[in-house]
Amino acid sequence: xxxxxxxxxxxxxxxxxxxxxxxxxxxxxxxxxxxxxxxxxxxxxxxxxxxxxxxxxxxxxxxxxxxxxxxxxxxxxxxxxxxxxxxxxxxxxxxxxxxxxxxxxxxxxxxxxxxxxxxxxxxxxxxxxxxxxxxxxxxxxxxxxxxxxxxxxxxxxxxxxxxxxxxxxxxxxxxxxxxxxxxxxxxxxxxxxxxxxxxxxxxxxxxxxxxxxxxxxxxxxxxxxxxxxxxxxxxxxxxxxxxxxxxxxxxxxxxxxxxxxxxxxxxxxxxxxxxxxxxxxxxxxxxxxxxxxxxxxxxxxxxxxxxxxxxxxxxxxxxxxxxxxxxxxxxxxxxxxxxxxxxxxxxxxxxxxxxxxxxxxxxxxxxxxxxxxxxxxxxxxxxxxxxxxxxxxxxxxxxxxxxxxxxxxxxxxxxxxxxxxxxxxxxxxxxxxxxxxxxxxxxxxxxxxxxxxxxxxxxxxxxxxxxxxxxxxxxxxxxxxxxxxxxxxxxxxxxxxxxxxxxxx
Amino acid sequence: xxxxxxxxxxxxxxxxxxxxxxxxxxxxxxxxxxxxxxxxxxxxxxxxxxxxxxxxxxxxxxxxxxxxxxxxxxxxxxxxxxxxxxxxxxxxxxxxxxxxxxxxxxxxxxxxxxxxxxxxxxxxxxxxxxxxxxxxxxxxxxxxxxxxxxxxxxxxxxxxxxxxxxxxxxxxxxxxxxxxxxxxxxxxxxxxxxxxxxxxxxxxxxxxxxxxxxxxxxxxxxxxxxxxxxxxxxxxxxxxxxxxxxxxxxxxxxxxxxxxxxxxxxxxxxxxxxxxxxxxxxxxxxxxxxxxxxxxxxxxxxxxxxxxxxxxxxxxxxx
Numbered sequence: 166x167x168x169x170x171x172x173x174x175x176x177x178x179x180x181x182x183x184x185x186x187x188x189x190x191x192x193x194x195x196x197x198x199x200x201x202x203x204x205x206x207x208x209x210x211x212x213x214x215x216x217x218x219x220x221x222x223x224x225x226x227x228x229x230x231x232x233x234x235x236x237x238x239x240x241x242x243x244x245x246x247x248x249x250x251x252x253x254x255x256x257x258x259x260x261x262x263x264x265x266x267x268x269x270x271x272x273x274x275x276x277x278x279x280x281x282x283x284x285x286x287x288x289x290x291x292x293x294x295x296x297x298x299x300x301x302x303x304x305x306x307x308x309x310x311x312x313x314x315x316x317x318x319x320x321x322x323x324x325x326x327x328x329x330x331x332x333x334x335x336x337x338x339x340x341x342x343x344x345x346x347x348x349x350x351x352x353x354x355x356x357x358x359x360x361x362x363x364x365x366x367x368x369x370x371x372x373x374x375x376x377x378x379x380x381x382x383x384x385x386x387x388x389x390x391x392x393x394x395x396x397x398x399x400x401x402x403x404x405x406x407x408x409x410x411x412x413x414x415x416x417x418x419x420x421x422x423x424x425x426x427x428x429x430x431x432x433x434x435x436x437x438x439x440x441x442x443x444x445x446x447x448x449x450x451x452x453x454x455x456x457x458x459x460x461x462x463x464x465x466x467x468x469x470x471x472x473x474x475x476x477x478x479x480x481x482x483x484x485x486x487x488x489x490x491x492x493x494x495x496x497x498x499x500x501x502x503x504x505x506x507x508x509x510x511x512x513x514x515x516x517x518x519x520x521x522x523x524x525x526x527x528x529x530x531x532x533x534x535x536x537x538x539x540x541x542x543x544x545x546x547x548x549x550x551x552x553x554x555x556x557x558x559x560x561x562x563x564x565x566x567x568x569x570x571x572x573x574x575x576x577x578x579x580x581x582x583x584x585x586x587x588x589x590x591x592x593x594x595x596x597x598x599x600x601x602x603x604x605x606x607x608x609x610x611x612x613x614x615x616x617x618x619x620x621x622x623x624x625x626x627x628x629x630x631x632x633x634x635x636x637x638x639x640x641x642x643x644x645x646x647x648x649x650x651x652x653x654x655x656x657x658x659x660x661x662x663x664x665x666x667x668x669x670x
Numbered sequence: 671x672x673x674x675x676x677x678x679x680x681x682x683x684x685x686x687x688x689x690x691x692x693x694x695x696x697x698x699x700x701x702x703x704x705x706x707x708x709x710x711x712x713x714x715x716x717x718x719x720x721x722x723x724x725x726x727x728x729x730x731x732x733x734x735x736x737x738x739x740x741x742x743x744x745x746x747x748x749x750x751x752x753x754x755x756x757x758x759x760x761x762x763x764x765x766x767x768x769x770x771x772x773x774x775x776x777x778x779x780x781x782x783x784x785x786x787x788x789x790x791x792x793x794x795x796x797x798x799x800x801x802x803x804x805x806x807x808x809x810x811x812x813x814x815x816x817x818x819x820x821x822x823x824x825x826x827x828x829x830x831x832x833x834x835x836x837x838x839x840x841x842x843x844x845x846x847x848x849x850x851x852x853x854x855x856x857x858x859x860x861x862x863x864x865x866x867x868x869x870x871x872x873x874x875x876x877x878x879x880x881x882x883x884x885x886x887x888x889x890x891x892x893x894x895x896x897x898x899x900x901x902x903x904x905x906x907x908x909x910x911x912x913x914x915x916x917x918x919x920x921x922x923x924x925x926x927x928x929x930x931x932x933x934x935x936x937x938x939x940x941x942x943x944x945x946x947x948x949x950x951x952x953x954x955x956x957x958x959x960x961x962x963x964x965x966x967x968x969x970x971x972x973x974x975x976x977x978x979x980x981x982x983x984x985x986x987x988x989x
């Protein structure tokens with residue numbers, strides 16, 4: 166039993182008091198970040214990356230902290246969905262549909278417990294799925310040459326662009342902006358500097374952490390300033406929280422179905438948690454006999470999307486770890502972290518750095534249990550946090566962004582660059598242009614271009630080489646379908662508009 | 671008057687705060703965790719342990735432009751600082767040779783020495799028809815398009831130069847016809863070679879050792895002066911091609927320090943090279959002995975840069 170012995174090694178790494186403490190802290194921060202409207206998992210993780218570096222954490226500790234934040238944010242998003250009818254993050258959007266009506270009927274406690282348990286089921290099973298499937302996927306590695314990787318990256322862009330936005334043209338625009346930014350710096354295939362204007366700081370290209378913190382955190386600050394930091398007030402009073410066993414039993418089927426759907430959605434590169442929770446809800450509503458109950462405070466309508474979005478969060482780690490292709494915006498940020506830690510995710514990660522992979526998996530399992538405890542019996546603590554006034558929150562976010570980036574790169578140039586990215590992010594959100602494809606472009610643009618040009622070197626310039634293996638042809642077909650399908654599906658599946666202050670996962 | 675004095679005073683105070691007197695500073699031109707950071711921390715630690723310096727060496731990370739930011743800072747701001755050492759490796763001289771530091775040249779600092787190196791190695795997939803270095807070189811000479819090389823550095827980087835220097839020393843002149851793809855690190859390059867997308871791969875032995883031991887790839891030659899302990903791999907010289915390509919770990923110092931100060935530093939570095947601690951560090955990290963210190967190293971760097979410039983001109987990286 167390879168998996169069991171590997172897992173034992175993972176627990177050996179993850180069960181030290183220090184990493185356990187980091188997991189608890191990460192879960193706590195993550196839940197708060199998730200619960201606060203506007204701050205989603207990508208912002209939370211992006212903000213904490215520089216902090217974890219300035220704390221001098223080693224690779225495993227940093228990973229444990231940030232994945233705890235990631236999972237925590239997925240749990241936390243539901244709290245404000247249920248109590249305020251404002252999704253804490255985009256994947257929690259579907260939870261508002263039945264969660265808020267339940268709260269208005271005085272069943273807020275029930276809704277929080279059911280969704281908390283559903284989150285646990287989804288995340289826990291997905292982590293086990295990650296354990297079983299990831300090693301299998303990692304063996305596919307040797308089949309991937311430059312042509313196959315190029316098609317894979319294309320697939321990531323197409324599916325994220327297709328699903329992650331309501332407007333294909335805008336996500337394509339954002340992806341192209343990201344690809345353009347990625348071209349800055351030394352060209353790997355010829356060794357020539359491009360778009361550096363003789364500026365030494367640009368020779369290495371744009372640091373994606375600077376771009377991420379700018380686009381997510383700094384633009385968030387601009388957004389808050391513009392809206393005069395609307396205070397979040399708690400609209401629903403929360404009484405005693407009890408465990409509604411009967412409801413839990415009744416919704417268990419919905420949780421399991423949501424988990425399965427969410428997990429598959431998560432594995433698809435670029436789809437992510439929002440799609441997972443969306444599909445889980447739609448599927449649950451369509452198989453139910455009493456369709457009319459949905460949208461009026463039906464517990465299954467809370468359980469299915471919460472299980473779905475947490476399962477997707479686990480599923481999204483699979484392509485990120487095994488292929489180096491992130492399955493969602495947040496995993497894109499985590500990928501940036503791994504690269505900065507000198508860990509190259511990809512086919513060889515499981516054989517070369519097993520302690521990192523299995524330590525991560527073990528800590529995810531631990532984080533889930535911690536989160537279940539935090540989010541069911543202790544949920545009242547987080548409800549309080551929702552009333553933090555924004556004049557306290559905002560300066561904190563700003564300070565962390567600047568101090569963090571400076572401690573990371575030690576360069577004033579990068580801080581100016583970060584503010585520039587903040588302005589870019591603000592303008593993009595004003596124009597309803599999604600920012601995740603920009604990040605994806607910066608993150609994957611170089612790799613995509615390098616692989617295309619490697620393929621051209623290997624084939625002596627013959628473009629047919631790009632379609633010469635079954636794997637690459639399959640990926641091309643999937644990419645085209647992923648980009649085009651939502652245009653036609655949108656007519657049938659009316660997708661609710663995301664509220665303005667929610668960030669994409 | 672005061673208007674002019676105030677900024678000068680505060681600047682002086684700042685400098686005094688950031689650089690306490692007498693403490694040696696080692697600049698690692700990269701973020702913590704990389705090879706240059708390693709060089710600074712290990713050499714800095716041993717310098718203090720063997721008593722070559724009086725207080726612990728302070729390591730400053732100054733990342734950017736593949737070492738260019740640190741190089742520029744040393745040349746323009748710290749030109750006569752005798753308490754400063756800077757970590758360097760073959761990548762530093764390669765970039766200087768290719769004019770990648772925005773107009774800076776290698777004669778703007780003094781090259782102190784190299785004390786250990788990661789030996790270059792060339793490998794093929796386990797089922798490859800090429801059994802010796804000679805087989806592979808002959809195949810390229812017969813038809814350059816029949817062999818594609820992979821390496822962990824960009825075109826023009828050290829892994830690419832290893833291929834070009836190998837073929838050049840073997841008498842093959844048409845450098846432009848040699849096919850090479852640069853990947854992100856040795857592990858990626860190995861994967862491409864095991865998967866059959868490329869026919870051979872060059873890298874450093876510390877990053878490839880695990881793959882050689884597991885039998886996934888077969889090493890044809892190491893580019894070291896002698897065989898590497900723990901591996902049964904013939905050197906290129908044994909096989910009739912006079913190539914030594916070590917990714918050396920070493921230091922440079924500012925240009926305007928006195929000759930006495932330079933030689934004092936050379937002595938201190940020699941103490942580190944001779945220490946038991948450094949032998950242990952090399953064993954732990956897969957480095958081979960490769961010691962060139964002081965004036966010997968300076969002239970070796972000059973020759974090395976001339977050769978890299980010649981090859982880079984042939985493949986069109988510099989004019």
